[in-house]
Amino acid sequence: MKAAALVPMIGLEIHVQLKTETKLFCADRNAFGAAPNTHVCPVCLGLPGALPVLNARAVELAVRTALGLHCQVRRTSIFARKNYFYPDLPKGYQITQYERPLATGGWLAAESGDATTIRIRRVHLEEDAGKSLHDRLPNRTAVDFNRAGVPLVEIVTEPDLTSPAQARAFLGRLKQLMRYLEVSDCDMEKGSLRVDANVSIRAPKAAPGARTELKNLNSFANVERALDFEIERQRGLHARGRGVAQDTLHWDEGRGEARSMRAKEESRDYRYFPEPDLPPLILDPTWIEGIRADLPESPESRRARFQEQYGLPAYDSEVLTADRGIADYFEAVVAGAVEPKLASNWVMGDVLGRLHQTRVEIANAPVSPPRLAELIRLVADGTLSVPLGRRVLTRMAERGATAAEIIAAEGLRQIQDKGQLQDWIAEVVAAHPQEVARYRQGDSKLLAFFMGRIMQRSRGRADPRRASALLQAWLNREA
Ligand code: MN
Numbered sequence: 001m002k003a004a005a006l007v008p009m010i011g012l013e014i015h016v017q018l019k020t021e022t023k024l025f026c027a028d029r030n031a032f033g034a035a036p037n038t039h040v041c042p043v044c045l046g047l048p049g050a051l052p053v054l055n056a057r058a059v060e061l062a063v064r065t066a067l068g069l070h071c072q073v074r075r076t077s078i079f080a081r082k083n084y085f086y087p088d089l090p091k092g093y094q095i096t097q098y099e100r101p102l103a104t105g106g107w108l109a110a111e112s113g114d115a116t117t118i119r120i121r122r123v124h125l126e127e128d129a130g131k132s133l134h135d136r137l138p139n140r141t142a143v144d145f146n147r148a149g150v151p152l153v154e155i156v157t158e159p160d161l162t163s164p165a166q167a168r169a170f171l172g173r174l175k176q177l178m179r180y181l182e183v184s185d186c187d188m189e190k191g192s193l194r195v196d197a198n199v200s201i202r203a204p205k206a207a208p209g210a211r212t213e214l215k216n217l218n219s220f221a222n223v224e225r226a227l228d229f230e231i232e233r234q235r236g237l238h239a240r241g242r243g244v245a246q247d248t249l250h251w252d253e254g255r256g257e258a259r260s261m262r263a264k265e266e267s268r269d270y271r272y273f274p275e276p277d278l279p280p281l282i283l284d285p286t287w288i289e290g291i292r293a294d295l296p297e298s299p300e301s302r303r304a305r306f307q308e309q310y311g312l313p314a315y316d317s318e319v320l321t322a323d324r325g326i327a328d329y330f331e332a333v334v335a336g337a338v339e340p341k342l343a344s345n346w347v348m349g350d351v352l353g354r355l356h357q358t359r360v361e362i363a364n365a366p367v368s369p370p371r372l373a374e375l376i377r378l379v380a381d382g383t384l385s386v387p388l389g390r391r392v393l394t395r396m397a398e399r400g401a402t403a404a405e406i407i408a409a410e411g412l413r414q415i416q417d418k419g420q421l422q423d424w425i426a427e428v429v430a431a432h433p434q435e436v437a438r439y440r441q442g443d444s445k446l447l448a449f450f451m452g453r454i455m456q457r458s459r460g461r462a463d464p465r466r467a468s469a470l471l472q473a474w475l476n477r478e479a
Helices: 055-068 164-181 222-241 285-293 299-310 314-320 324-334 340-358 369-380 386-399 403-410 420-429 435-442 444-459 464-477
Strands: 007-017 079-083 095-096 104-107 117-127 131-137 139-146 150-158 193-202 214-215 247-252 256-259
Touching: 007 164, 007 222, 055 104, 055 117, 055 150, 055 164, 055 285, 079 247, 095 117, 104 164, 104 314, 139 444, 150 420, 164 193, 164 214, 164 222, 164 299, 193 222, 214 222, 222 247, 222 256, 299 314, 299 324, 299 340, 314 324, 324 340, 324 369, 340 369, 340 386, 369 386, 420 435, 435 444, 435 464, 444 464
Parallel strands: 214 247
Antiparallel strands: 007 150, 007 193, 079 095, 104 117, 117 150, 131 139, 193 214, 247 256
């Protein structure tokens, strides 16, 4: 059997921190970046006698997540204790859901515009652990419990992904959906989205081999790299007639390799049992339906709608729906009586370019959609040329003014007056007799040179079409 014929089967477990004000079982703030151990209390520190109280907002966000992933939300789910010893787990157990999770049986498109779907096995609610800090005290490990008890949803896929690149693309779709649903900011650098991947390889018509689990994948790029590495390793073992041992592997980003983490502990026994301090979670179907009715349009259907309703190319639709705020912004510009493709060009080019440069979120864009719409209309009706429009937009962003205000204050209106244009042309050709001669000998590329000088002299205000026509008429007439 050729190694290449062995098909990878990849499943993902994704932990997403929910964007709540407070933790899952107590009133401490769910806030990233605070001084260590400032958002803690007897409940999340696991002190004797403290009792958990479930955060309703976390349940709501988890249900939103599950419905967005087309899962069936269970009317009754059960919290369980997952017992293990770890320094950042003060209770000695994690409250999670095990046999009866919040939701099961969903799906999400693998890639944009791709009919392939990846099945979601389950979505459940659980609490995060604290954080061990190895870089704060010399030769010691410190523990910060601010994160202990922060609400998580764990999303588990079926092993439907067949390549590392597809796994990476799928994670991008998932993150995009979570952000549309406003359940999490999914910032991997802050640990609010964390991924474990399991992978096995299977010969056609054979049972899959043993699977290994990859941990410590701190970026989507690393998910892809680690899976590439591990699939090659498993293929190599297979080629030498050796089996793959079930194992948990730690991805070492610096070395670009995965190493066995705890082979000896692989028979993990978490001794799950129902959490005695929490009753079963019973959800009212009417409440669930209310959350469903409140779901935003999905990125996938919005992308398709942008192509149909506005006649945009697939590429534009993809860029404009990458983020819900960008899509909202674009639609607000179109609502200002602007042709959709024009609106798309301005938003994708000038607006997103500037936001990217200045590292500003679209929600805080300095130019509002109605003001951008006004500017685009002024370009469309010829009051401004495209380059002038760009300059006006820059000034609008800097000064917080409207296009009309900038044009009035700075005299930036496009100049179409024949007399004025001919004056500039005369000045430019008089200053460059050699270039005029060369143009007349057939060097037609010099037209762009003359136009550049005319635009410079007019401070960008000359109507380029009109000026170009007049310039060519002059050059040909005097020949
Ligand atoms: Mn988990």
